[in-house]
Amino acid sequence: MVQSVRGMRDVLPDEARRWRSVEDRIKYLMLGYGYEEIHLPLLEATELFSRGVGEGTDIVEKEMYTLTDQEGSGITLRPEGTASCVRALQEHGLLFNQTQRVFYSGPMFRYERPQKGRYRQFYQIGAEVFGAGGAEVDAELISMCYRLWCDLGIDRRVHLELNTLGSSSVRKRYREALVTYLTPLIDQLDEDSQRRLSRNPLRILDSKNPQTQALLEDAPVMSAFLDEESVANYERLKELLNQLQVPYQQNDRLVRGLDYYTDTVFEWVTTDLGSQGTICAGGRYDGLVEMLGGKPTPGSGYAIGLERVLLLHELDHAEREPRSADVYCCVVDPAQHGWAMHFIEQLRELAPDLRIRLHAGGGKLKNQLKRADQTGAQWALIAGDSEVTNNRVAVKFLRTDQAQVEMGLNELAAFLNNAIQS
RNA sequence: GUGGACGUAGCUCAGCUGGUAGAGCUCCGGGUUGUGAUCCCGGCGGUCGUGGGUUCGAGCCCCAUCGUCCACCCCA
Numbered sequence: 001m002v003q004s005v006r007g008m009r010d011v012l013p014d015e016a017r018r019w020r021s022v023e024d025r026i027k028y029l030m031l032g033y034g035y036e037e038i039h040l041p042l043l044e045a046t047e048l049f050s051r052g053v054g055e056g057t058d059i060v061e062k063e064m065y066t067l068t069d070q071e072g073s074g075i076t077l078r079p080e081g082t083a084s085c086v087r088a089l090q091e092h093g094l095l096f097n098q099t100q101r102v103f104y105s106g107p108m109f110r111y112e113r114p115q116k117g118r119y120r121q122f123y124q125i126g127a128e129v130f131g132a133g134g135a136e137v138d139a140e141l142i143s144m145c146y147r148l149w150c151d152l153g154i155d156r157r158v159h160l161e162l163n164t165l166g167s168s169s170v171r172k173r174y175r176e177a178l179v180t181y182l183t184p185l186i187d188q189l190d191e192d193s194q195r196r197l198s199r200n201p202l203r204i205l206d207s208k209n210p211q212t213q214a215l216l217e218d219a220p221v222m223s224a225f226l227d228e229e230s231v232a233n234y235e236r237l238k239e240l241l242n243q244l245q246v247p248y249q250q251n252d253r254l255v256r257g258l259d260y261y262t263d264t265v266f267e268w269v270t271t272d273l274g275s276q277g278t279i280c281a282g283g284r285y286d287g288l289v290e291m292l293g294g295k296p297t298p299g300s301g302y303a304i305g306l307e308r309v310l311l312l313h314e315l316d317h318a319e320r321e322p323r324s325a326d327v328y329c330c331v332v333d334p335a336q337h338g339w340a341m342h343f344i345e346q347l348r349e350l351a352p353d354l355r356i357r358l359h360a361g362g363g364k365l366k367n368q369l370k371r372a373d374q375t376g377a378q379w380a381l382i383a384g385d386s387e388v389t390n391n392r393v394a395v396k397f398l399r400t401d402q403a404q405v406e407m408g409l410n411e412l413a414a415f416l417n418n419a420i421q422s
Numbered sequence: 423g424u425g426g427a428c429g430u431a432g433c434u435c436a437g438c439u440g441g442u443a444g445a446g447c448u449c450c451g452g453g454u455u456g457u458g459a460u461c462c463c464g465g466c467g468g469u470c471g472u473g474g475g476u477u478c479g480a481g482c483c484c485c486a487u488c489g490u491c492c493a494c495c496c497c498a
Contacts, residue, residue, distance in 0.1 A: 003471095003488075003489070004489095006488085006489070006490095058495085058496055058497085059496085059497080062423080062496095063496080063497090080497095080498085108498080110496085110497080110498095112495085112496060112497080113423075113424095113494095113495080113496085114489095114490080114491090115490095115491070115492075115493095116490090116491065116492085117498090118496085118497075118498085122497095122498070123498090124498060125498095126498090192494090192495070208494080208495090209494095256497090257496070257497060258497095267497095267498095268498095274492075274493085275492085275493070275494080275495090275496095276497080276498085277497095278497060278498060279498070280498070281497080281498060282498095302498095303498055304498070305497080305498030306498085307498085308498065309498090330456095330457085332456055333456095364456085364457095365456050365457060365458095366454085366456085366457065366458075367450090367458090368457090368458090369457055369458040370458050371458085372458065373458040373459085374458085380457085380458075382456075382457075384456060385456090386456090394456095394457090396457070396458085398458065404457080
């Protein structure tokens with residue numbers, strides 16, 4: 001047998017039901033905040049990510065699925081959504097003198113070692129705001145997440161970590177100071193941090209190596225370098241979060257792995273998923289549009305890792321998502337199947353919201369009713385010889401003690417429509 | 423990319439110092455002429471991840487490979 005490709009995953013019906021329900025709730029919430037859905041391609045020019053995400057980042061250096069197409073163009077399966085989003089809005093003139101709130105969803109691709117909650121094809125839902133700077137937008141994005149966790153019942157399992165990286169010029173000065181401090185200590189750093197010292201020194205800050213962390217105790221801190229505007233923004237954001245009653249922790253070691261972030265960065269973190277603890281992360285990226293060739297435009301957003309949110313959701317909501325069918329129609333004898341099909345088609349027309357499953361594959365009535373029970377259906381319809389002659393079906397109540405009754409088409413449609421209202 | 427654990431029925435797992443593979447659940451049939459719980463009886467189901475090697479003999483030992491998981495790394 002041919003197996004699936006490493007790091008790729010099948011989502012089977014039991015999981016797909018939960019998936020759909022969670023995904024729908026996220027999108028519904030985003031629509032409720034006035035965000036508009038957009039659809040973006042899976043393939044982009046490789047250059048979009050090397051420029052947008054950053055040459056020195058791990059994503060660009062070793063995790064991209066990059067290929068050359070028949071025309072010789074370098075194209076890449078998107079490893080994240082923000083760069084594509086900027087590209088699309090820019091390309092269609094939607095960033096011109098206006099504020100845009102948009103969201104997108106779909107698979108992203110990164111060549112990493114697979115683990116639970118970390119796949120090579122994984123699903124993100126992201127929200128982005130363009131054309132509006134300031135802490136208010138950041139606060140909106142964050143409180144939107146918080147409402148979502150509460151909605152999904154996972155707020156108890158996550159906490160918010162917050163930091164500010166300052167403007168790009170501030171970050172540059174801070175980076176130099178950090179390198180100056182760490183260079184004499186390079187022999188004491190762990191191997192990864194040594195490598196990062198030249199490529200991406202800020203990432204040393206969130207090293208998990210205890211010895212490296214000890215060395216960082218006396219390192220220069222970002223907060224001392226921030227300019228007045230960044231400080232004011234950060235203070236304003238914290239004030240807004242207090243007002244919105246969104247709990248947060250400041251983490252001045254929080255650094256994102258993508259180069260485009262400026263000022264506000266945040267991560268929603270859980271300790272219940274092993275080392276894949278970040279379920280949602282984002283921040284402000286006021287320089288990105290310009291980096292990709294547009295006019296200077298403020299931007300801010302976040303992305304949710306859907307598989308991880310689903311894993312968390314499952315911890316407290318182990319019961320299966322119910323209702324794969326409302327009505328299950330049993331056919332006593334194959335001779336009645338055609339009649340039953342026609343009856344059901346008419347019923348679908350009169351009761352379009354019902355989920356009706358017609359038994360397939362024959363078998364005894366006993367087994368058909370067992371199937372009916374397993375689908376979670378409320379009612380079983382039975383079409384047998386006597387019913388068909390009278391142009392009616394038997395209605396059996398699978399979840400209550402009510403006695404079985406016979407009904408004609410119109411009576412049944414009216415009854416079922418009424419019943420699923422409540 | 424580094425280190426480690428694990429791959430046995432559709433699912434969850436057992437399998438002794440190497441002697442020719444088992445349970446529960448599921449599924450199917452019967453106990454019921456056309457009525458879903460439970461119960462009882464019976465049955466289907468395996469080239470033990472794959473490929474090599476050692477051995478009279480391998481699920482078990484060795485090597486390789488693929489996959490999953492854990493930590494590192496990375497990130498959502």
